[in-house]
Amino acid sequence: xIESLGTPPVADHAKAPTWRHRHLLDVDQLDHxxxxxCLGLAIEMRSLRDRGERLDLLRSQIVGLAFAEASTRTRVSxxxxxxxxxxxxxxxxxxxxxxxxxxxxxxxxxxxxxTGVGTIVLRHAASGAxxxxxxxxxxxxxxxxxxxxxxxxxALLDALTLRDALGTLEGKRVAIVGDIxxxxxxxxxxxxxxxxxxxxxxxxxxAWVRGFEDWPGVSISHELEEGLRDADAVMALRVQLxxxxxxxxxxxxxxxxxxxxxEERMALAARDAPLLHPGPTNEGVEIxxxxxxxxxxxxxxxxxxxxxxxxxxxALLAS
Ligand code: NCD
Numbered sequence: 001x002i003e004s005l006g007t008p009p010v011a012d013h014a015k016a017p018t019w020r021h022r023h024l025l026d027v028d029q030l031d032h033x034x035x036x037x038c039l040g041l042a043i044e045m046r047s048l049r050d051r052g053e054r055l056d057l058l059r060s061q062i063v064g065l066a067f068a069e070a071s072t073r074t075r076v077s078x079x080x081x082x083x084x085x086x087x088x089x090x091x092x093x094x095x096x097x098x099x100x101x102x103x104x105x106x107x108x109x110x111x112x113x114x115t116g117v118g119t120i121v122l123r124h125a126a127s128g129a130x131x132x133x134x135x136x137x138x139x140x141x142x143x144x145x146x147x148x149x150x151x152x153x154x155a156l157l158d159a160l161t162l163r164d165a166l167g168t169l170e171g172k173r174v175a176i177v178g179d180i181x182x183x184x185x186x187x188x189x190x191x192x193x194x195x196x197x198x199x200x201x202x203x204x205x206x207a208w209v210r211g212f213e214d215w216p217g218v219s220i221s222h223e224l225e226e227g228l229r230d231a232d233a234v235m236a237l238r239v240q241l242x243x244x245x246x247x248x249x250x251x252x253x254x255x256x257x258x259x260x261x262x263e264e265r266m267a268l269a270a271r272d273a274p275l276l277h278p279g280p281t282n283e284g285v286e287i288x289x290x291x292x293x294x295x296x297x298x299x300x301x302x303x304x305x306x307x308x309x310x311x312x313x314x315a316l317l318a319s
Contacts, residue, residue, distance in 0.1 A: 019316045023134040023141040026150035027192045035195060038312050039160050045315075046308035049084065057315050058087035064117035066109060067144065068094035068124045073279055073303050074144050074153070078121045081310035090117055094124075105129065106136045113139045119317060122146075127184075140317045148182045148243055154278050155188035157309040159196060161302050162233055165274040170197035175227050175269070177203045177259060178237035178286050179245045181210060185278045186237060190218060203227030204259055207248035224259050228268040235276040236261050236286045252285055262288040266296060274298045 019037075021029060030038065048055060063082035067075050075091075082089045090112065097108050109120055119140040122130045127147030134141040145151040159169065166172055174193050180186040180202050193200050194217035202209045203221045212218055221227035228234060239245050239255065249255040266275060275287070275296045283289040292299060 019319050021317065023130070023143075024152050024313055024317060025130050025134060025141065025143045027152045027155050027188050027195070032195060035156075035159075035192065038156060038309070038316060039163070041312035041316065042156070042160055042305070042308040045084075045311040046305070049308065049311075054086070055084065055311075055315075056086035058082065058085040058318055061087045061119070061318060062090055062115075062117045063087045063119045063121065063314065064090045064092060064112040064139070065144075066092050066094055066097075066112065066120055066122045068099075068105070068122075068129075069145065071123055071144070073306060074123065074151075077303070077306040078142075078144065078153075078310050078314075081307050082119075082314055084307070084311055085314060087119075087314070090115070106133065109133050109137045109139070113137050119314060142313060142317065145184050147184065148187070148240075149184050150188045151184040151278075152188050153306070153310055153313055154185050155192040156313070157302055157306045158185075158189055158235065158276055158278070159192050160305045160309055161276060161298050162193075162198075162274070164301065164305070165298060166232060168197070169193060172198045172232040173201060173230065174198050174233045174235060175201040175203050175231035176235045176237065177224065177227065177261060179208050179239045179248070180204055180212065180237065181208045181248065182240035182243040182245045183237050186235075189235065190215060194218065201227050201231065205249050205255065208245070224261075224265060225268055228265060231269040231273055233274050233276065234261065234266065234269055235278075236281075237278070238280060238282055239285060256285055260286060260288070261291055263291050263294060266291060272296065276302060278302065 079089050099108050117139055121142045121144045122133055123144040124146050127149035129146050130141050130143035143152055176186050190200050200218045202212055206222055209220050277299050281292055
């Protein structure tokens with residue numbers, strides 16, 4: 001599959017279906033075969049990296065990072081992924097760009113494009129910003145998280161991490177616990193996990209799980225114990241205080257008392273059920289430091305899978 005992205009042998013090239021997307025805005029644009037192709041390629045990228053091999057699929061291309069919100073994992077892993085594919089990386093933190101002088105976001109992205117940037121990785125607090133960018137600039141756009149809406153590469157890396165642990169997602173019960181209403185991670189995960197055959201339980205205070213009642217494959221629980229019981233995997237989320245999440249619960253202390261995850265509560269889930277968290281974690285709020293460091297925790301694995309998944313996405317979009 002990897003050869004088919006560069007200069008492939010004719011036979012492989014004929015077999016590989018053309019990648020039909022110019023942008024990655026959310027996982028709901030991908031059909032089942034495309035999700036599998038992306039995850040399969042991520043696994044190949046991971047083995048190549050493990051063997052210390054380099055790939056030059058994006059040689060002479062420029063990837064621009066345009067982040068208008070704080071980020072550690074996503075930004076660094078996109079940068080590492082682009083460099084691992086041989087691309088040049090231009091990092092333009094939006095708070096240090098001419099946006100602060102009054103230039104519009106779109107004009108700023110067009111400036112990136114005019115300097116030769118072919119792929120823009122955009123994170124923005126406004127839901128929908130990458131969609132506007134994709135309509136307004138000629139470069140490829142990858143959504144690295146838009147407001148409360150979507151975070152497609154996070155969902156892909158979560159699915160890869162869950163499959164590593166569970167083998168398959170078909171028929172598995174995944175509990176997502178916490179501030180679901182403000183979470184782009186949860187929204188993209190609901191799409192992807194159900195597309196891969198899992199059922200999803202949304203667990204949290206009523207104000208944070210409202211609006212998901214009619215999603216196929218999704219159930220809702222306001223009681224942590226009920227939501228965790230026999231879950232095959234559990235995903236905790238950060239309380240998004242920067243998105244006014246605090247209004248959904250009386251106090252953070254009360255949230256922690258009723259919905260905070262610790263090792264004892266996790267024992268309600270299936271034996272050895274893995275724990276995921278997209279990070280950054282607020283230890284002592286949504287999970288205890290002991291649980292985050294426990295053998296169940298795949299938080300570190302999520303981060304390293306993030307590089308492989310972003311390599312796969314960048315390579316597929318450029319193919
Ligand atoms: C998430 C995000 O930014 O949406 N973090 C990440 O990308 N790993 C989750 C969060 O900030 O809580």
